[in-house]
Amino acid sequence: DTTFHRHPSTLYDCCCLVGDYSYKYPNIIMEGEQAVIHCDSTKGPFSMRFYRDWSPHGYDRAVELYEKNFFDDSHFFRAVPNFLVQFGITYSQDKELRKLMDEEIPDDPQLDPPIKFDVGVLSYAGSGPNSRSSQMFINYNAENSALGENPWETPFGIVEHGMDNVKQFYSYGDMPPWGKGPKQNKIYSGPDYINNNFPLIDKMKSCQVHRIHPGQDGHSVDNARRGIKEEEEEYDDDEAEEEEEEEEEHEEEEHDESEDDESEDDDHSGEDDEVEVAEEEALPEKEEEVASQHRELDAVGSVGLKGSSHLHHHRHLKIGRHEIPLSPMTGALALSSVVAVTFGILRLLRPQRKQGKTN
Numbered sequence: 001d002t003t004f005h006r007h008p009s010t011l012y013d014c015c016c017l018v019g020d021y022s023y024k025y026p027n028i029i030m031e032g033e034q035a036v037i038h039c040d041s042t043k044g045p046f047s048m049r050f051y052r053d054w055s056p057h058g059y060d061r062a063v064e065l066y067e068k069n070f071f072d073d074s075h076f077f078r079a080v081p082n083f084l085v086q087f088g089i090t091y092s093q094d095k096e097l098r099k100l101m102d103e104e105i106p107d108d109p110q111l112d113p114p115i116k117f118d119v120g121v122l123s124y125a126g127s128g129p130n131s132r133s134s135q136m137f138i139n140y141n142a143e144n145s146a147l148g149e150n151p152w153e154t155p156f157g158i159v160e161h162g163m164d165n166v167k168q169f170y171s172y173g174d175m176p177p178w179g180k181g182p183k184q185n186k187i188y189s190g191p192d193y194i195n196n197n198f199p200l201i202d203k204m205k206s207c208q209v210h211r212i213h214p215g216q217d218g219h220s221v222d223n224a225r226r227g228i229k230e231e232e233e234e235y236d237d238d239e240a241e242e243e244e245e246e247e248e249e250h251e252e253e254e255h256d257e258s259e260d261d262e263s264e265d266d267d268h269s270g271e272d273d274e275v276e277v278a279e280e281e282a283l284p285e286k287e288e289e290v291a292s293q294h295r296e297l298d299a300v301g302s303v304g305l306k307g308s309s310h311l312h313h314h315r316h317l318k319i320g321r322h323e324i325p326l327s328p329m330t331g332a333l334a335l336s337s338v339v340a341v342t343f344g345i346l347r348l349l350r351p352q353r354k355q356g357k358t359n
Contacts (some may be wrong), residue, residue: 010323028063030054031214034158037208040075042175043169048122048160054115055108058124058132061100066209070097075194075203077182078137079171083144087204088124088135089187101134107151117147120166126152147158147275166177 032052039046070090078086091096096339108132108286115121121139132152134155138159139147147153160167173179182201185195194201212219 011297018278032060032213035059035066035157035213036210036212036218037066037157038210039071040205041165042202042205044162044165046165047160048157049160050122050157054111055109055154055156057105058154059106061134062122062136062156063209063211065100065191066207068097069102069206070100070134071204072206073190073191073203075187075201076169077180077187077194077198077201078175079169079181079201080140080179081171081176082141084137084140084147086135086137087167087171088125089184090171092192101336103133104130106130107132108154108156109151110154111150114148117155117222118142118158120163122157122159123147123153123155126150128152135144140167167279168201172198172201247323258314267331292326 013296030051030053033052034052037048037050039048050059050062065088070092072092074087074090076085076087077089078084081125088101090099090101115122117139122136123139125135125137126132129151148155172181175181176183182194182198210218238313
């Protein structure tokens with residue numbers, strides 16, 4: 001099928017594949033009815049696609065001829081290498097079909113810009129303005145600059161597949177007076193003229209026509225639009241994929257940073273634990289030291305002080321995170337020291353008072 005090469009969201013370039021050949025028609029949108037014609041010939045099959053947008057009158061007549069089997073068993077009577085192959089004279093005795101050879105149709109103006117006459121382009125052969133009827137030709141050479149200048153040579157289709165077979169049609173040379181090929185006026189009498197005098201000339205066997213309306217599967221523009229939609233969806237999917245990957249990478253980075261922080265906390269926690277263990281190990285020694293002090297204090301100031309209830313207030317010694325309760329005898333020691341100092345002061349004052357009275 002016709003393939004479009006375009007930027008997403010535009011439909012201005014049409015690239016038609018013909019065997020190994022590629023043809024571009026810039027700024028041409030083919031949105032109307034189309035027809036795919038599958039033909040078999042003595043050189044093998046080929047298929048064509050006709051576009052009503054290119055040439056409305058030419059399209060209608062061509063599709064009608066193929067649908068009525070007008071070309072079955074007819075000869076490709078004018079095959080000129082590197083120029084063109086011409087056909088379109090029926091051998092049918094059906095009056096309606098033979099009448100179509102004489103009924104001429106109006107010319108269709110070329111599109112703007114005009115369709116280039118690349119290899120595989122189809123057009124009508126004519127003898128003057130509004131002279132198109134049933135004879136048509138397929139272009140062999142993209143350098144045929146003279147083709148398309150006449151008003152009756154507006155293209156209406158292309159060969160999509162099998163152009164290699166089409167280019168193999170046998171040639172006896174161009175028709176007189178330019179060559180020694182068959183004379184057209186003698187072909188109308190029937191196939192015997194060519195069969196007897198030009199037996200190697202190839203012929204059409206049969207054709208099948210498939211009309212494609214806009215919106216139907218197989219319509220080249222709709223295929224292109226579907227392709228554009230698929231491209232856009234694919235682009236959106238790629239963007240979503242990239243965003244998802246970036247988000248995953250960001251989450252991985254945050255996770256790594258979190259693990260690093262936890263590792264640092266674990267290190268600090270380990271240090272705290274070591275300090276705590278060291279403190280706990282030193283605790284028995286401190287307790288023993290304090291207990292020894294208690295025993296000494298109890299031995300010195302325990303007499304007469306057990307009834308002092310205000311000294312039974314427990315004080316605490318802090319070692320790291322631990323508190324060690326002190327015995328009441330620690331407070332007794334402090335009180336006994338105060339009493340001793342007081343008695344000492346009184347002894348010093350007594351003699352001075354006696355002497356003062358006598359004086």
